[in-house]
Amino acid sequence: MLRISHVSKTFNPGTVNEKQALRDINLHLEPEDFVTIIGGNGAGKSTTLNMIAGVYPIDCGTIFLDGLNISRQPEYKRAALLGRVFQDPMMGTAANMQIVENLALAHRRGRRRGLKWGVTKEEKEVFYGELKRLGLGLEDRMTSKVGLLSGGQRQALTLLMATLQKPRLLLLDEHTAALDPRTAKKVLNLTEEIIAEEKLTALMVTHNMKDAIRLGNRLVMMHEGHIIYDVRGEEKKKLTVEDLMKKFEDASGGEFANDRMILTD
């Protein structure tokens, strides 16, 4: 499915701001794996997702997705295979365009775009049904500008856009971190539902240890650009927040107590 081998990335090499974000990352995902990634600030969680998506070029190593070498492909080409939801609700949607226009753009991910009309009648019907499933009442506001929606609504819409065209891999980068607890829960439930229904392979970065344990079939912990812990199946199900904190303290030498992970329940 996804095979990351020996990938490293250093930002600002040779300057005082040099930062080794990823050090020899190796990760292999099976089809329908739903992996949660946790770790402190600067551990390399988001960088891992950005490397897969091609936001920055990697320094070395290879990334294969479904047998396809995407290591050096530009971001927009890999996007045909990927669905992405970002931490910032503003990043995944076009504020000045209608809900239906945003969905139509997402519906054509990975396809050639020509001079056909941007939104077809059949699509509008499909989108109506999909929006209704979100349960946010957006199906009655299809021609509203996305900029009028709340952060949670925009994030739910981005999630729908990322999965409208079934992605080979869904990348969720702390996509509920900017939302209030109630909305975050709702968006997270939707995420779980969609991943299960569509049988998606997904990578989800989170700061919330309970969510990391509760969701998915596999958990990866990162620290200072390394993967320091990787559990799955029964072993993962038995994990507790205390286990994770212990693991983390061992790796980071006690500095963990200052991290904001401990604050999120």
Place this chain on the structure above:
Amino acid sequence: MGVLFAIQGAISQGILWGIMALGVYLTYRILDVADLTVDGSFALGGCTCAALITAGVNPYLAVLVSIITGMAAGFITGVLHTKCEIPAILAGILTQIGLYSINLRIMGRSNTPLLKVPTIFKGLTGLTGLSQNWVSLIVGLIFTAVLISFLYWFFGTEIGSAIRATGNNENMVRSLGMNTNTHKVLGLAISNGLVALSGALVTQSQGYADVKQGTGAIVIGLASIIIGEVIFGKKSSFGVKLVSVVVGSVIYRIIVAVVLQMGLNTDDLKLLTAILVAAALTVPVLLGKRRQASSYDPMTGGQTGKGGE
């Protein structure tokens, strides 16, 4: 009577220049790029058209070639901006400066009169018996109607929607599998094609091309957009917005005609335009601040920091 005659001329000029303003609208409002190629590509359209007509080419065909040269100019700015990663404003200035020399090369001199050669307007004046002003007006209206319909259709298509999204949220567009660089280059090419078309029509209508005829065009384009927005509001539909740009251009020309009739020196015209645009951009900001300030007192129950007022 002088004023009325001047205003009639202003309306037909405003419509022909309005096509240029439509081009500026594409980059400034849709792509969210300030493209300074415009001054150069407007003159490029005029110079190419004049050179071709004096060489015996059909005036309609000359306009078509002008559009293509304008699109090429926009393409160059687009490549400088996207492939060479030069900031958009600088990329536009580079093309604009380069075009000055190219325009001189095209005409072989700085000014080409179109006195004893056919133009679209002369041809139609002879054919219909209408005055030059009326012909300019009708030709301008036909061109504008066709172009607005074309733009309305184009920005509703898959590619057009993608270009609009690029001006809105590049990050999203890339994450949905589209090459934003292609959209920017395409948008700049179409925009400058429109600008050059406007330059070619203005040249034929005024009867000469001048290498300096594009100076300040970008500011006039911005003035037209802003005047249009002041009148029609910012929340109108896309089709109305396109129409409002042309209406803005006409109103700009009427303002110019009126102040010139009132005795303003033509040398001061560019200063007036600059002040007009600066004022039009400043007024909404100041009004917003005043509204904020005036609603503070009642909402805070009169307990403001400025005691004694």
